[in-house]
Amino acid sequence: MSASDTGGGLPLAITMGEPAGVGGELTLAAWAGREALSLPVFFALDDPERLRMIAGAIGAAVPVEEIARPEDAAAVFGRALPVLPVRLPYPATPGSPNPAHATAVVEALDRAVALALAGRIGGVVTNPIQKKTLYDAGFPYPGHTEYLAARCGIGIKPVMMIASPAIKVVPVTIHEPLIRAVAMLTPSLIVEIATITAEALRRDFGIARPRLALAGVNPHAGEDGALGLEDKAVVAPAVAMLTAAGIDARGPLPADTLFHAEARAGYDAVLGMYHDQVLIPAKTLDFHGGVNVTLGLPIVRTSPDHGTALDIAGRGIARIDSLVAAIRLASLMSAARRRAAG
Ligand SMILES: NC(=O)C1=CN([C@@H]2O[C@H](COP(=O)(O)OP(=O)(O)OC[C@H]3O[C@@H](n4cnc5c(N)ncnc54)[C@H](O)[C@@H]3O)[C@@H](O)[C@H]2O)C=CC1
Numbered sequence: 001m002s003a004s005d006t007g008g009g010l011p012l013a014i015t016m017g018e019p020a021g022v023g024g025e026l027t028l029a030a031w032a033g034r035e036a037l038s039l040p041v042f043f044a045l046d047d048p049e050r051l052r053m054i055a056g057a058i059g060a061a062v063p064v065e066e067i068a069r070p071e072d073a074a075a076v077f078g079r080a081l082p083v084l085p086v087r088l089p090y091p092a093t094p095g096s097p098n099p100a101h102a103t104a105v106v107e108a109l110d111r112a113v114a115l116a117l118a119g120r121i122g123g124v125v126t127n128p129i130q131k132k133t134l135y136d137a138g139f140p141y142p143g144h145t146e147y148l149a150a151r152c153g154i155g156i157k158p159v160m161m162i163a164s165p166a167i168k169v170v171p172v173t174i175h176e177p178l179i180r181a182v183a184m185l186t187p188s189l190i191v192e193i194a195t196i197t198a199e200a201l202r203r204d205f206g207i208a209r210p211r212l213a214l215a216g217v218n219p220h221a222g223e224d225g226a227l228g229l230e231d232k233a234v235v236a237p238a239v240a241m242l243t244a245a246g247i248d249a250r251g252p253l254p255a256d257t258l259f260h261a262e263a264r265a266g267y268d269a270v271l272g273m274y275h276d277q278v279l280i281p282a283k284t285l286d287f288h289g290g291v292n293v294t295l296g297l298p299i300v301r302t303s304p305d306h307g308t309a310l311d312i313a314g315r316g317i318a319r320i321d322s323l324v325a326a327i328r329l330a331s332l333m334s335a336a337r338r339r340a341a342g
């Protein structure tokens with residue numbers, strides 16, 4: 001199956017993200033490369049004027065055409081970037097986020113989720129948000145991952161995965177200060193995240209019997225308790241519970257020897273106990289090819305693994321690889337889910 005197969009012709013929605021970041025120019029560049037890259041049909045949930053201004057500023061010959069509904073995207077996609085309008089109250093300045101834009105940034109997410117839940121789009125590809133700017137405007141969630149889960153329904157546990165051809169990683173705790181992340185770890189939390197991960201590897205990635213590696217918390221996975229008790233008290237019981245439930249899980253494994261090529265050949269995904277334990281190796285191994293995908297949602301959601309890149313926004317030099325990989329993965333996941341649903 002090619003990435004251009006959206007599994008039923010449903011378009012993907014690409015959200016605005018931070019208006020001062022690189023998201024707009026990446027969306028424009030992805031559309032410009034749609035044929036060479038065999039990309040599936042997508043549309044932007046964005047401000048058409050903002051996109052036209054960016055196209056003019058970076059010299060991108062990308063026509064932008066407003067659509068009234070996602071069902072119109074396919075007819076427009078061949079000649080222009082289809083845009084379902086979400087208008088900003090003020091023009092955006094590349095590199096300078098403005099909390100006054102937060103309402104529109106969040107509206108784009110809300111509309112995308114509603115369309116996905118209604119089965120009118122194949123999935124949501126989110127451009128990066130500037131988290132602190134949203135916090136300053138009163139946004140009460142750590143990031144997309146938690147917000148999208150809340151919009152999808154009550155009691156949904158979202159799981160963050162960074163996936164690239166080199167590696168798939170899942171942080172058990174996500175956007176938590178390190179000192180709090182370790183305190184939050186419990187066997188049941190680890191089992192919950194690992195179970196959702198295994199199920200998603202089967203459903204969305206076609207891996208029949210996923211092999212999970214669980215990193216230890218402490219140096220040398222605690223050195224048998226001499227370098228910290230969490231590995232024995234928390235991670236090892238979680239691995240035992242997963243094994244008893246029929247999930248192929250190993251650990252706690254020393255994190256410092258989990259990421260070289262031979263180690264990576266031994267698992268399909270690695271679960272780290274805190275954000276940087278697994279996002280540093282993932283982004284180091286393949287920054288530009290990595291995709292941030294939320295597992296455990298009733299909708300498909302992917303995103304580039306990078307952030308808003310304010311330092312280069314508006315210059316037309318941001319690389320599109322990660323957004324393109326996110327579009328492709330969303331398309332493949334959408335097709336896999338439609339096939340599974342019959
Ligand atoms: N999914 C999301 O919404 C994400 C949002 N963020 C947010 O982005 C903001 C900035 O985060 P940073 O840690 O500075 O990371 P960043 O990924 O925005 O930037 C780190 C470095 O990588 C470069 N870079 C990033 N994307 C690039 C691209 N496409 N092409 C070429 N170079 C690129 C930047 O220029 C910068 O030098 C923060 O508010 C963070 O929370 C970060 C990651 C994901």
Ligand SMILES: NCC(=O)COP(=O)(O)O
Nearest residue numbers: 142143144145146292303
């Ligand atoms: N470090 C990854 C990241 O910040 C992505 O967060 P999210 O906005 O996708 O939840």
